[in-house]
Amino acid sequence: MGKYVERFNTAERVLHWFVAASFLTLLLSGLGLYSRLFHGYFDLFGGGAGAIMAHKYAGAVFLISSLMLFLNHAKEMVTFDEDDRKWFRSLGGYLSKNPEHFNSGKFNAGQKGFGIFMGIATLLLGVTGIINWIPASFPRALVQFSLFLHGLLFVAVVMLMVVHVYLTTIGNPGTLEGMLYGNVRRIWARTHHPKWYKEVGGE
Numbered sequence: 510m511g512k513y514v515e516r517f518n519t520a521e522r523v524l525h526w527f528v529a530a531s532f533l534t535l536l537l538s539g540l541g542l543y544s545r546l547f548h549g550y551f552d553l554f555g556g557g558a559g560a561i562m563a564h565k566y567a568g569a570v571f572l573i574s575s576l577m578l579f580l581n582h583a584k585e586m587v588t589f590d591e592d593d594r595k596w597f598r599s600l601g602g603y604l605s606k607n608p609e610h611f612n613s614g615k616f617n618a619g620q621k622g623f624g625i626f627m628g629i630a631t632l633l634l635g636v637t638g639i640i641n642w643i644p645a646s647f648p649r650a651l652v653q654f655s656l657f658l659h660g661l662l663f664v665a666v667v668m669l670m671v672v673h674v675y676l677t678t679i680g681n682p683g684t685l686e687g688m689l690y691g692n693v694r695r696i697w698a699r700t701h702h703p704k705w706y707k708e709v710g711g712e
C-alpha cells in the first residue's frame with residue numbers, strides 16, 4: 510500500500526486555483542473601490558479605470574468558477590450527520606486546550622459551513638456586482654442596497670478567507686499537498702478525515 514491517497518483530481522485542483530487566482534485579482538482591484546485608503550492598489554492595474562476593468566473580468570471568472578466549485582462538492586457539502594453536529598457542539602475543538610479529532614467525512618463540518626457560505630456569497634456578490642456594473646438600469650434604492658450588500662459580503666468573505674488559508678496551510682500541515690499535487694498522506698487522511706479515509710479504502 511502506498512504512502513498516499515488521492516484527495517482531489519486534476520480538474521478539481523485546476524478549478525480551485527482558478528477560483529483562488531480570480532479571488533486575489535478581485536481583492537486587489539476591489540480594495541481601491543472600497544475605500545480611498547487603498548487607492549494605491551490602482552497602480553497595479555495602471556489606474557482606476559484599469560482596476561475597474563480587471564474587477565469586472567475577474568468577477569465573471571470568479572462567479573462561474575466558484576459556483577462550479579460549490580456544485581462539484583455540493584453532495585459532500587450539504588449533508589450533515591451526527592458527527593458533524595458533534596463537531597459544531599465542540600466548535601471543532603479549536604477552543605479546547607487538547608487537540609481533538611472528529612470522525613469527519615471528506616470535509617469536516619466547518620469546511621461544509623464555509624463551502625455553503627461561499628456558494629451563497631458568490632451568488633449574491635455576482636448579482637449585486639451586475640447591479641453595480643449597470644446602475645442606470647435599476648432603481649436608485651436597489652443600487653444603494655446592492656452597493657451596501659456587496660461591501661458587507663466582501664468584508665465577511667475576506668475574513669473567512671484569512672481563516673481558510675491559515676487552516677489549509679500552517680494550521681494543518683499536509684493539507685495543502687492535496688490541493689497542489691492531488692494526494693495526501695494516509696496518516697493525514699486517517700487523522701483529519703477518518704470516515705472519508707475508510708470510504709476510499711483505507712483501513
Ligand code: HEM
Binds near residue numbers: 616
Ligand atoms: C491562496 C489561497 C488559498 C489556499 C492556499 C487554499 C487552499 C485550499 C486547500 C489546501 C484545500 C483543501 C482542503 C482539504 O483537503 O480538506 C482547499 C479547499 C477549498 N477551498 Fe481553498 N484555498 C485558497 C483560496 C480559496 C478561495 C479564494 C476560495 C473561494 C471561494 C476557496 C474555496 C475552497 C473550498 C470551497 C474548498 C473545499 C472546502 C474546504 O476545504 O474548506 N479557496 N483550499
